[in-house]
């Protein structure tokens with residue numbers, strides 16, 4: 001085993017610059033700390049980023065998706081098609097609005113919803129599609145919207161991981177129907193917690209504003225009224241200021257991630273891991289924001305479980321994560337009739353994926369160390385049986 005005195009390398013680390021920290025201090029001293037001018041500025045800059053489309057900010061990516069579904073008119077009796085290879089909130093929000101999630105398996109190469117299987121899942125009850133861009137890699141947007149148009153379906157994109165990604169040169173969010181982003185601490189752009197919804201017009205944006213805060217209509221103190229059932233989903237100005245600082249650096253941060261991803265591919269080339277059958281992501285340095293770099297373990301050729309493999313990495317001071325187990329196998333979904341064997345590619349990837357360290361500020365030497373460690377573990381514990 002490589003003996004090192006290297007500090008522990010986490011799989012993700014937030015990158016907040018000094019200018020942003022100072023900006024947060026200014027907000028804290030300003031006398032206005034919850035939703036206010038910073039929030040407005042954040043929404044304005046987000047809107048500019050997505051080509052001027054209306055944007056509203058929220059306090060999580062989860063409630064952002066839920067409000068996106070409500071704006072699209074999704075409710076009881078409706079079906080929404082998505083993938084089981086995502087963070088559980090994607091399916092949970094579908095249940096939350098009273099609709100039924102319908103899963104479609106992933107394409108094992110892109111690890112995103114298999115658009116070739118999608119049309120078969122459409123029924124007269126299907127109201128919307130909810131694609132997920134795992135690790136930040138978009139699906140084929142032309143094909144997605146061709147299907148949506150042909151079947152008159154709304155699309156609520158779970159682009160939680162895809163801020164900074166593009167499709168044929170156009171930014172995710174600048175195209176499409178309703179697009180939901182997350183600014184959770186681990187995401188490429190972060191407001192610590194938060195999210196933003198990109199919509200089609202001012203009517204939708206006004207509805208989003210109402211859902212965000214108790215359905216209150218703006219008619220002054222005496223004329224105050226509420227006309228829809230809204231919640232409490234507003235973003236604080238402290239968080240919005242963190243988001244602004246992060247948003248203003250997104251191009252640089254994305255470039256750094258792409259460079260690290262490139263280094264990963266170079267380092268893996270011809271090594272023991274690839275030889276054993278470790279699965280690498282799609283090599284894409286144009287559209288992909290490289291939110292994550294995930295490998296798929298060939299468990300049938302390893303004398304280790306995934307947890308043991310990750311423990312081996314940890315012994316070499318390398319952090320790693322799992323994103324995600326296939327969600328239809330969670331108790332909540334099993335109770336709704338889902339079981340093993342229904343989405344084999346998602347199940348296989350869900351059981352074998354490992355997220356490797358990737359964040360701006362990581363060095364080329366860090367990448368080399370991670371890949372060397374993986375090659376070493378594969379040499380030691382791999383077998384060709």
Ligand SMILES: *Cc1c(COP(=O)(O)O)cnc(C)c1O
Nearest residue numbers: 060061062087089160161182184
């Ligand atoms: C992060 C994430 C979410 C949820 O965002 P939160 O801000 O944590 O609520 C939803 N879907 C995917 C794919 C995510 O990665």
